[in-house]
Amino acid sequence: MDEGGKVMGKKKKAIILCILIVIILSIPQIVKDEYYLHIFVMSGIWIISALSLNLILGYAGQLNLAQGTFFGIGAYATGLLMQKMGLSFWVALPLGCLLTAVIGFITGLPTLRTRGHYFPIATMCLGIAIYYVIARWDDVTGGARGLFGLPRPDPINLPVLGALSFESTQNCYYLVFFFVCLTILIIYRLISSLSGKRLIAIRGNEDLAQALGINTMRDKVICFTISTLLAGLAGGIFASYMGSLMAENAHFVTSFEILLNVMIGGVGTLIGPIIGAIFLPILSEELHFLGGWRLVVYGIILILTIRFLPFGIVGGVRILLGERFKKEG
Amino acid sequence: MGGGILEVKNVTKYFGGLKAIDGVSFEITEGEIYSIIGPNGSGKTTLFNLITGFLPLTEGEIFFKGKKISGLKPYQIARLGIGRTFQLTTLFMQHTVLENLIIGQRQTRELGIAASIFGYRERRQKEREAKQRAHEMAEFIGLGSFKNVPAALLPHGAQKQLSIGLALAGDPELVLLDEPLGGVDMDEIDAIIDLIKKIREKGKTICLIEHKMRVVMNVSDRILALSYGKKLIVDKPEAVASNGEVIASYLGDQYAAHS
Numbered sequence: 001m002d003e004g005g006k007v008m009g010k011k012k013k014a015i016i017l018c019i020l021i022v023i024i025l026s027i028p029q030i031v032k033d034e035y036y037l038h039i040f041v042m043s044g045i046w047i048i049s050a051l052s053l054n055l056i057l058g059y060a061g062q063l064n065l066a067q068g069t070f071f072g073i074g075a076y077a078t079g080l081l082m083q084k085m086g087l088s089f090w091v092a093l094p095l096g097c098l099l100t101a102v103i104g105f106i107t108g109l110p111t112l113r114t115r116g117h118y119f120p121i122a123t124m125c126l127g128i129a130i131y132y133v134i135a136r137w138d139d140v141t142g143g144a145r146g147l148f149g150l151p152r153p154d155p156i157n158l159p160v161l162g163a164l165s166f167e168s169t170q171n172c173y174y175l176v177f178f179f180v181c182l183t184i185l186i187i188y189r190l191i192s193s194l195s196g197k198r199l200i201a202i203r204g205n206e207d208l209a210q211a212l213g214i215n216t217m218r219d220k221v222i223c224f225t226i227s228t229l230l231a232g233l234a235g236g237i238f239a240s241y242m243g244s245l246m247a248e249n250a251h252f253v254t255s256f257e258i259l260l261n262v263m264i265g266g267v268g269t270l271i272g273p274i275i276g277a278i279f280l281p282i283l284s285e286e287l288h289f290l291g292g293w294r295l296v297v298y299g300i301i302l303i304l305t306i307r308f309l310p311f312g313i314v315g316g317v318r319i320l321l322g323e324r325f326k327k328e329g
Numbered sequence: 330m331g332g333g334i335l336e337v338k339n340v341t342k343y344f345g346g347l348k349a350i351d352g353v354s355f356e357i358t359e360g361e362i363y364s365i366i367g368p369n370g371s372g373k374t375t376l377f378n379l380i381t382g383f384l385p386l387t388e389g390e391i392f393f394k395g396k397k398i399s400g401l402k403p404y405q406i407a408r409l410g411i412g413r414t415f416q417l418t419t420l421f422m423q424h425t426v427l428e429n430l431i432i433g434q435r436q437t438r439e440l441g442i443a444a445s446i447f448g449y450r451e452r453r454q455k456e457r458e459a460k461q462r463a464h465e466m467a468e469f470i471g472l473g474s475f476k477n478v479p480a481a482l483l484p485h486g487a488q489k490q491l492s493i494g495l496a497l498a499g500d501p502e503l504v505l506l507d508e509p510l511g512g513v514d515m516d517e518i519d520a521i522i523d524l525i526k527k528i529r530e531k532g533k534t535i536c537l538i539e540h541k542m543r544v545v546m547n548v549s550d551r552i553l554a555l556s557y558g559k560k561l562i563v564d565k566p567e568a569v570a571s572n573g574e575v576i577a578s579y580l581g582d583q584y585a586a587h588s
Contacts, residue, residue: 186446193445193452194437194459201432204421211381211415212433213407213499222442 024177028170037169039285043278044176045238048183050261050273052230057259058268059191060223061203062112063120066127067231067258072250074100074232076134076141079150079239089153093236100232101225108224112217115206127252135247146246150239172241179237183230188270190226199223203268231258253295260298264305266314275313334359334503334534335380335411340389340399342375342558349375351558352389357503357536362529364537364545366569367555368579373538374416376555377505381413382406393503408438412501414492416508416538422481426472426491429480430463433498463498469527470494471520486517493524503534510541522548542580546570554579 031037053067078096081087087095111122134141141147153175155165166172190196201209202216209216239245248254261280266272287294309316335357342350350372357363365373378384380391382403391399398406407413421429431437436455444451467476470490475483480491489509496504509521518541525548529535539545545552545566552569554561556578562569569575 189446190442194431194434194440194456195442195445197428197432197437200424201421204424205419207383207403208415208419208421208495209432210383210403211407211413212495213404213435213438215402215404215438219442226442 025174028173034169037173039281041169041173041176041241043281044173044180045234045241046258046261046277046281047180047274048234048237049231049258050265050277051183051187051270052227052234053258054262054267054269054273055187055190055230056224056227057262058273059196059199059203060220061199062220062224063123064224064227065120065124065252065255065259066107066130067227068252068254068256069127069130069250070100070104070228070231071235071238071254071258072134072245072247073103073130074235075239075245075249076147076235077232078236079147079245080140082151082240083147083149089151089240090156093153093233093240096236096239097229097232100235101229104228104232105221105225108221108228112220112224124252124255127250127255131247131250131252134250141247144247146244147239148244150243150245152243153240166240176237176241179233183233184270184274186226186230191270195219260302262312263302264312266312267310269311269314272312272314279313332359333357334394335536336392337376337380338390338392340376340379340391341387342372342379342384343387349558350379353555353558353560354389355553355560355563357534358550359502359534360529360532361550362525362535362537362548364539364549364552365555366539366542366545366552366575366579367561370557371555371579372558373555374507375558377413377507377536377538380406380505381411404438407499407501410500410502411505412496412499412503413505414489414496414507414509416511418485418488418492420480420488420492420495423479425477425479426467426483426494427460427463427476429491430466430494430498431459433466433495434459434462435499436462438499466494466498470497470524484517486513486520489513489517489521490524493521493528497528497533501533503536504528505536505538507538508540509537510539510544518544542570 027040028037049067049071053064056062056064074096077099078092081092081095082089107126111119111126114122135144137143153166155163157163164171166175191199198209198214198219201212201214202219206216261276262273264280265274265276284294287297290297305312311318333356337353337355340350340353341348353376365376367373375384379386382398382401382405386399389399390397393409393411396409398409421432436459440452440455464476467473470493472487472490472494475487480488483491493506493509496506506525509525510518513521522544525535537545537549549566551563552566553563554569554572554575561574561578562572570580
């Protein structure tokens with residue numbers, strides 16, 4: 001009976017998922033307003049970033065405060081490869097991701113050896129250091145002026161539909177949707193497997209995980225590398241979509257915004273960061289009239305969330321639905 | 330049966346200027362229940378941490394099945410076949426009994442991350458095996474009816490049983506149990522003692538740290554008594570219980586009078 005219930009649940013989930021995908025795919029056909037479409041595209045980019053941070057923070061339990069920096073590295077790497085080397089977006093993006101992952105791997109090796117509060121502190125310092133490299137390295141990154149005139153992805157030739165250009169926001173929406181799905185798929189595959197159980201074990205109690213024969217350092221480094229690779233992916237798409245980059249894109253504030261998306265949506269859940277990354281950009285637009293005071297509002301929201309909803313919006317909904325609420329150890 | 334499975338040779342451990350373990354040597358024989366007793370602070374748990382690689386040795390060597398393990402990392406030692414529990418009951422508290430036991434399985438630590446993302450057959454196969462073995466382990470440790478209960482909600486005795494189950498999950502040959510009866514109610518003690526005996530019947534070697542003397546005297550084949558990081562005596566329970574030094578430093582005159 002239990003098994004039967006599970007199968008029914010799976011069918012139901014698949015139907016809901018299909019309906020959701022149809023709705024998401026039809027949005028650009030219904031919403032013709034460029035401005036809203038732009039917000040959706042940005043949400044997609046933030047979803048990838050938030051999911052990437054959630055992998056290392058929510059599952060492996062390591063608070064990386066440099067995720068925005070890795071986003072920036074991916075963005076600058078992809079942008080520079082396109083502009084200075086004349087590479088196509090489709091070549092520059094994988095290379096940009098790879099470069100971000102290599103930097104993630106190299107910086108992960110020493111920083112992930114630390115425990116407790118030292119990892120966030122180490123990554124924060126790393127983020128600030130890399131930000132200054134980007135902001136001051138005038139010859140390569142354009143320094144404070146930034147990078148301009150980055151091309152959109154080259155058109156791709158589809159068998160039936162013909163050439164697909166990415167000059168329109170609408171088509172960029174589909175492009176981002178594809179990469180969001182790819183990210184969700186990779187993360188879902190990882191966390192739903194026995195390897196995902198290892199990550200959860202590391203978050204729960206690293207000593208116990210080691211006593212069970214789990215090579216925690218190796219898992220943390222691989223997880224961190226994948227996480228930075230995905231942040232680089234988001235950055236690379238951002239660079240090509242926006243067409244320009246500022247050093248601010250790699251700033252600590254970007255890391256903070258990604259963290260906010262994860263925390264408010266629901267850390268350690270698959271759906272939470274997605275909800276957070278959709279909700280916050282909309283809120284941000286609504287609060288535009290406040291100018292810099294927006295960040296104060298963000299701060300207050302974050303404090304209230306951590307205090308009352310440690311698992312964010314998803315956790316809140318679960319309480320309302322009366323589901324078993326997994327409280328941190 | 331009969332060979333030395335674990336050999337501790339002249340092990341010394343300093344914490345700063347404090348000599349926590351002072352030139353201790355002993356050998357655990359395959360298949361026995363070997364207990365370590367001694368007053369608080371005598372170095373029992375430190376010894377466990379040295380054996381399992383959680384602390385580096387200052388001097389000496391440790392061998393497991395003839396292979397030198399001192400200097401290896403905790404996960405490497407665990408993979409060679411030494412399971413352990415921790416003095417403070419350590420579990421993945423927000424996860425169910427079954428999930429805890431799945432995490433402890435060999436299959437879980439073997440599946441690569443690439444195979445998790447891109448693989449299909451190996452991923453499924455390993456998951457099925459791990460689940461199957463976790464179910465069996467839940468029955469073995471007597472928590473068959475609590476499989477889907479989060480560890481945090483278990484009674485204390487059941488948590489201890491689960492922590493022993495975790496130590497056994499990777500199918501080790503030597504199991505180190507650090508106070509498996511610590512803080513456990515009288516009516517829960519028997520279940521754990523039975524479990525310890527069952528583990529031995531499966532052919533595993535057990536090293537036990539415990540303060541409940543009646544249990545130690547009852548289940549142990551041999552007992553090592555420590556005091557201030559020094560080995561006092563290794564012998565059969567009766568001999569240890571009547572040893573003058575052990576009585577003076579740990580058991581107390583009252584215990585001697587009772588037995």
